[in-house]
Amino acid sequence: MSHPSVAGSPPGTHLWRALTRSPVALAAASMAGLAVLAALIGPLLSPYDPFNPATLNLLDGFTPPLGEGMSGNRFLLGSDAQGRDMLTTILIGSRLSLLVALAATLFSLTVGVSLGLAAGYLGGWIDAAIMRLADIQLTFPGILIALLVFGVAQRLIPTLDDPIRRPPAPEAAALVEVEGLRRSFAAGPRGLLRRREGERRLAVDDVSFTIPRGQTYGLVGESGSGKSTIARLIAGLMPTEAGEVRIDGQPVGARGRRTGRIQMIFQDPMSSLNPRLTVRDIVAEPIRTLGLAGTAGEVTEQVAELLRRVRLEPGAMHRYPHQFSGGQRQRIAIARALSSRPEFIICDEPTSALNVSVQAQVLELMAGLQQDFGLTYLLISHNLAVVRQMADRVGVLSRGRLVEEGPTRAVFDAPQAEYTRALLAAVPRIPRGAGAAA
The missing domain is CATH 3.40.50.300 (P-loop containing nucleotide triphosphate hydrolases)
Known part of the structure; x- marks a missing residue:
């Protein structure tokens, strides 16, 4: 017979009483709740935009917790080798982990409830077949199932080995x-200083x-x-x-x-970008040389627009090539190539x-x-x-x-x-x- 104080209690009351009686359980539940809350509002709490490459500065790499990087940025939990803020990385990473867990839970509930309803409602051989399939699935280690899912996904998801899915290009002149x-070119030297004549x-x-x-x-x-x-x-x-x-x-x-x-993008952006010039001067040089802008303000506006086109923040124009990662430097080289139209x-x-x-x-x-x-x-x-x-x-x-x-x-x-x-x-x-x- 149910206890009178429990029978008429609202749902969740018994769970709340159990948590309040155990300080350890209450502390664990509080930490889990805070982690979920931080994941949900992570972008609002993160001090830096993780999707903005212009905020990265290699000079800030390996900054210790509560330290200040060479660029003046402060990092509560320190930074990694590329100068990325660890707090921002944790917040955004926990959000992605929560989304993956939620998607997996919803998928499991959908499949499990559907199979359970089918087995219970239809019964007979359908119930027996579903139970046998469930038994077979439980006998396989989880790692084998994960490898199977990964192999199927690898075939379905395009990679660098797959051509771009774009419509055939029309005939063009x-x-x-x-x-x-x-x-x-002249052949190699013969002897110490002489080259073979005519070769x-x-x-x-x-x-x-x-x-x-x-x-x-x-x-x-x-x-x-x-x-x-x-x-x-x-x-x-x-x-x-x-x-x-x-x-x-x-x-x-x-x-x-x-x-x-005609423009050219070279293999190594670090050797093709002048290390003594800022990004603004590098990208603006073809604009000034070809007379594509009338005033210094117009030059700056064109440089800012080109940086946006290659997915860099316009504020990056005041920095030098060594302050960027390899991918960012190649984006700068692309912006310079585009600057002459x-x-x-x-x-x-x-x-x-x-x-x-x-x-x-x-x-x-x-x-x-x-x-x-x-x-x-x-x-x-x-x-x-x-x-x-x-x-x-x-x-x-x-x-x-x-x-x-x-x-x-x-x-x-x-x-x-x-x-x-x-x-x-x-x-x-x-x-x-x-x-x-x-």
Whole structure:
């Protein structure tokens, strides 16, 4: 028989009485409640915006708790190696953890209640089948089920190995035409100081290709195949021995390259950005040189807008390159390339110096800018997964010659040249499920 004081009590009264009788349980429940509350209102409590890369400063790295970084920022719980506030990281991380736990709980309740109702209402063989399936599931260790879910998700969720899901590009007129490029260099020294008379080594040999407006042309090949030399020839950073580059059908000489229609993003942003200049001066230099703004105020406005375009805060323009992470420096290099309002950008290994997660962010940014500004890219990379994701057409270089060219999917799925097959076969692959087998 129920106790009279409990039978008529509102729901939860018994639980509250049990908690008040146990100080340990009350303290644990209070801490759990505070953690959930902090997760729910984390963005309001965090002192810094975790999604704003302009707030990061490498000089603040490894600041101790209650310490002040070299930039003047204070950190209640200290900072990590990139200068990120640990309190902000904990608050935002707990919010994500709570959302994941909530989603898992709702999924489990939905599946469990549905199966329970079906077994109880229908009964018979359906009830027996559901019970047997539940028994089988309980016999498997949780880690095996987690690996199964991970393997299925890995196939369903796009990664860098998958091409961008975008509609086929319409037929467009060629913006860039490269015809018969040739360049050689003197052979190595003979003896101590003398070079062998007349001997030269071909770095680029009769290379021709076209790039339609608004598309991306990928150039791949082993180290020393001539990719970067072609980039420098097109950009006018070194003279050609033969051949021609045309933009919109017009030959582009040294003077044409200085109009800003062609720009270049280099492999290492730290070595391509002047360390003595602020970000404002770096991005503003092409604007001033080409006369794209009349006053200093207009220059500053254009620099601020370009930084917003590459997802940096305008306040970052007063800092120097060494105060940014590698991904942020590459965004600054992209902003500088955009500042001259180019039609064609040469991207020479733009993500090779970045980690995988930052690579994905930069590639996504480049794809978005291409759509917004109608840009045309020449993408040079050793990373075949990046080329497959970004490029509409691809050319394969070997010893300075273009051995194969065509639509990206056709070249990757059915290569015709022996060298292309060998290049694709050299890509290291980890078989799916190898981790589970181990």
